[in-house]
Amino acid sequence: MAEAARDGERTFRGIPVSAGVCRGKILVIRRNRPTVTKRILAEAEIPEEMNRLERAISETRTQIQGVQDRVVAAMGAKEASIFDAHLLVLEDRTLLDEVVRAIQHDKTNAEHAFHSVAERYAATLAAIDDDYLRERATDMRDVTTRVLNNLLGLEPEVDLRHLKEPSIIISHDLTPSNTAQLDKRSVLGFAIDVGSKTSHTAIMARSLRIPAVVGLKDISGQLQTGQYGLLDGYNGVIIINPTDQTLFEYGQIIHQQDTIQQKLRDTQQKPAITLDSHRVTLNANIEQAANADEVKACGAEGVGVFRTEYLFINQSELPDEETQYKAYRHAASVLKPDPIVIRTLDLGGDKFLAHLQMPAELNPFLGWRAIRFCLQERDMFREQLRAILRASAEGNVSMMYPMISGLDELLQANALVEEYKEELRKENIPFDENMKIGAMIETLSAVIVADSLARRLKFFSIGTNDLIQYSLAVDRMNERIAHLYEPTHPAIVRLIKATVDAGHRHNIHVSICGEMASDPVLAPLLIGLGVDELSAAMPLVASVKFIIRRLKLTEAKQLAEFALTCENAGEILGRCQEFARQIAPGLFEDE
Numbered sequence: 001m002a003e004a005a006r007d008g009e010r011t012f013r014g015i016p017v018s019a020g021v022c023r024g025k026i027l028v029i030r031r032n033r034p035t036v037t038k039r040i041l042a043e044a045e046i047p048e049e050m051n052r053l054e055r056a057i058s059e060t061r062t063q064i065q066g067v068q069d070r071v072v073a074a075m076g077a078k079e080a081s082i083f084d085a086h087l088l089v090l091e092d093r094t095l096l097d098e099v100v101r102a103i104q105h106d107k108t109n110a111e112h113a114f115h116s117v118a119e120r121y122a123a124t125l126a127a128i129d130d131d132y133l134r135e136r137a138t139d140m141r142d143v144t145t146r147v148l149n150n151l152l153g154l155e156p157e158v159d160l161r162h163l164k165e166p167s168i169i170i171s172h173d174l175t176p177s178n179t180a181q182l183d184k185r186s187v188l189g190f191a192i193d194v195g196s197k198t199s200h201t202a203i204m205a206r207s208l209r210i211p212a213v214v215g216l217k218d219i220s221g222q223l224q225t226g227q228y229g230l231l232d233g234y235n236g237v238i239i240i241n242p243t244d245q246t247l248f249e250y251g252q253i254i255h256q257q258d259t260i261q262q263k264l265r266d267t268q269q270k271p272a273i274t275l276d277s278h279r280v281t282l283n284a285n286i287e288q289a290a291n292a293d294e295v296k297a298c299g300a301e302g303v304g305v306f307r308t309e310y311l312f313i314n315q316s317e318l319p320d321e322e323t324q325y326k327a328y329r330h331a332a333s334v335l336k337p338d339p340i341v342i343r344t345l346d347l348g349g350d351k352f353l354a355h356l357q358m359p360a361e362l363n364p365f366l367g368w369r370a371i372r373f374c375l376q377e378r379d380m381f382r383e384q385l386r387a388i389l390r391a392s393a394e395g396n397v398s399m400m401y402p403m404i405s406g407l408d409e410l411l412q413a414n415a416l417v418e419e420y421k422e423e424l425r426k427e428n429i430p431f432d433e434n435m436k437i438g439a440m441i442e443t444l445s446a447v448i449v450a451d452s453l454a455r456r457l458k459f460f461s462i463g464t465n466d467l468i469q470y471s472l473a474v475d476r477m478n479e480r481i482a483h484l485y486e487p488t489h490p491a492i493v494r495l496i497k498a499t500v501d502a503g504h505r506h507n508i509h510v511s512i513c514g515e516m517a518s519d520p521v522l523a524p525l526l527i528g529l530g531v532d533e534l535s536a537a538m539p540l541v542a543s544v545k546f547i548i549r550r551l552k553l554t555e556a557k558q559l560a561e562f563a564l565t566c567e568n569a570g571e572i573l574g575r576c577q578e579f580a581r582q583i584a585p586g587l588f589e590d591e
């Protein structure tokens with residue numbers, strides 16, 4: 001939405017998805033979808049029409065694979081795996097059979113047949129209130145446009161690889177394949193009408209480190225190519241015709257960010273210890289085995305969660321036991337003697353494998369996810385558990401299960417671990433007999449039965465990202481209810497306290513590895529609640545350490561006592577912010 005502002009400048013506010021500030025010429029991309037008209041074929045034309053369809057599909061496949069190869073070379077396999085979903089559209093038998101039927105039985109021309117069938121599928125997916133399925137609709141429309149362009153012999157209309165001058169791209173939407181082709185030298189940033197923080201396009205923007213703002217509703221209809229704009233990816237703001245005063249203020253913001261980064265570097269390698277000598281374990285979260293190499297440099301002691309599903313998502317084939325073993329062993333031996341917590345597969349929810357047909361679910365976050373998936377996919381789980389056990393011989397490895405919702409799942413998983421340990425013993429393959437096993441506490445039921453779980457575990461790791469969404473019934477990916485996703489909700493504060501107390505009653509340590517642990521404003525509250533360890537996103541470890549080193553445990557406890565009696569999320573957050581600014585002003589201001 002545009003806001004009135006000084007001297008003819010116009011401000012639009014959306015969702016910030018990729019950090020950074022840029023300014024320059026606006027390039028508005030209006031997508032002209034290929035025009036498709038219906039034609040009834042003569043009987044004799046049908047075989048040639050079938051050939052045209054086959055050729056177009058095969059050309060489309062080659063084009064997508066080409067984009068995928070370029071993305072692998074530029075950014076790695078993880079980002080390129082997005083195109084597996086596009087390729088799958090071309091393999092979709094139900095869709096293709098319907099198109100063929102429309103050509104052969106209804107005698108419709110190929111472009112009309114493909115367009116009407118694919119658009120019906122896409123519209124159905126887009127209407128479902130689920131970010132993941134809406135992304136699938138975008139994938140389907142992206143592929144449909146390519147197929148139609150090939151059938152009609154048209155050039156793809158958006159060629160963002162060859163811009164004449166560096167520009168800020170404005171569009172209704174950018175598909176993942178458009179985004180992947182953005183050239184950092186000519187695309188200063190982009191802003192689009194639709195999207196959320198977790199859309200593929202947003203993920204791509206962060207990967208490319210291109211400043212980006214999404215969810216601007218109708219910005220593409222309001223701006224013109226050639227206008228001059230400033231894009232602020234920190235705050236999700238676009239300013240058209242910025243005044244000299246605004247440009248001056250932005251110069252200061254950039255300077256402030258640089259100064260803060262410099263201050264953080266000064267304390268990065270010092271211990272995470274409070275002013276009154278309370279030691280906090282500060283670890284980092286990693287997604288790839290290779291990230292383990294960067295853990296020390298970011299200031300963390302070890303790894304609080306290794307999200308192993310990215311090892312699977314990255315690959316065109318499922319990684320077998322040996323491949324996984326090598327990855328886990330690498331991470332464990334790089335960090336040795338410091339700890340690494342390897343989390344077993346957390347697939348489902350918003351993380352899927354293109355090559356593993358997982359059924360579309362109405363509520364994927366409440367569905368076939370994480371430990372539930374693993375306990376049913378025994379072969380996959382066996383390979384992973386054996387690989388983790390084997391890696392435990394090579395370093396300080398612990399393992400934890402995600403999304404435990406009750407004791408039964410824990411007992412089943414533990415029984416499997418015992419079975420595979422026995423296998424390894426018989427095979428004379430070494431592993432750490434005392435490898436610690438923990439569980440993520442991310443469901444309400446897990447908090448309520450935490451005592452039962454704690455008796456059978458060596459540690460808890462609170463997954464606040466999910467604990468918040470499951471306890472407050474707020475989808476963590478839905479921007480329309482993002483205001484209800486409140487980490488300082490009194491219920492969340494009390495659930496964290498209950499988990500800590502249950503863990504400590506049974507002498508096990510309690511960590512937090514959800515995004516709350518990456519927020520320096522909330523770190524004092526979590527430490528005051530008795531959390532033993534924080535595991536943060538790597539780029540944020542330094543800020544969390546900075547505040548820990550300016551904190552007194554006694555003050556943190558007072559803050560937690562206040563939060564436990566307070567009835568209002570905003571008030572708790574306000575108190576945390578006030579406290580953080582008071583003890584660590586340097587984290588917020590250029591002083």
Ligand code: PEP
Nearest residue numbers: 463464465466513514515
């Ligand atoms: C969490 O839920 O807080 C967590 C760390 O797990 P993920 O974000 O991978 O769901």
Ligand code: MG
Nearest residue numbers: 442463465466
């Ligand atoms: Mg989780």
